[in-house]
Amino acid sequence: MLSVSNLSVQFGKRVLFDEVNTTFTQGNCYGIIGANGAGKSTFLRILSGKIDPTSGHVHLEPGKRMSVLEQNHNLYDESTVLETVLKGNKPLFEVKAEMDALYADYSDENADRIGELQVIFEEMNGWNADSDAASLLSNLGIKEEHHYSLMKDL
Known part of the structure; x- marks a missing residue:
């Protein structure tokens, strides 16, 4: 349904994450956990299309849509x-x-x-x-x- 391939995010010299690959399949629930500053919110902003990764791709299956409820x-x-x-x-x-x-x-x-x-x-x-x-x-x-x-x- 939603896949991530070779996703990398870097701010200046700081690498937040590098070459992330995963698939979110229909019917499953997912949680993203990690320490403060680990990149959880950045990852979700990339998935929702609000920001672009340094490299890599996010692919949403044709005919599907993503809805987002803001963190605030x-x-x-x-x-x-x-x-x-x-x-x-x-x-x-x-x-x-x-x-x-x-x-x-x-x-x-x-x-x-x-x-x-x-x-x-x-x-x-x-x-x-x-x-x-x-x-x-x-x-x-x-x-x-x-x-x-x-x-x-x-």
């Missing part, structure tokens, strides 16, 4: 739990946000753009995103009564 847990304090999960799929969330904003200020002028966004949203399975997110939360043991609570209250 206070970042989403004013969002509901369900919305925070939805934000993990950034392209889908951005399409939905633009569509919602256009609906809030509906006019004939923006009707064509709404139509374009609806097609994109449907192709991204957006109409099922809320129920998929709710299912994910429930499977993690977060009861439905908390799905619309603010993250700061959870």
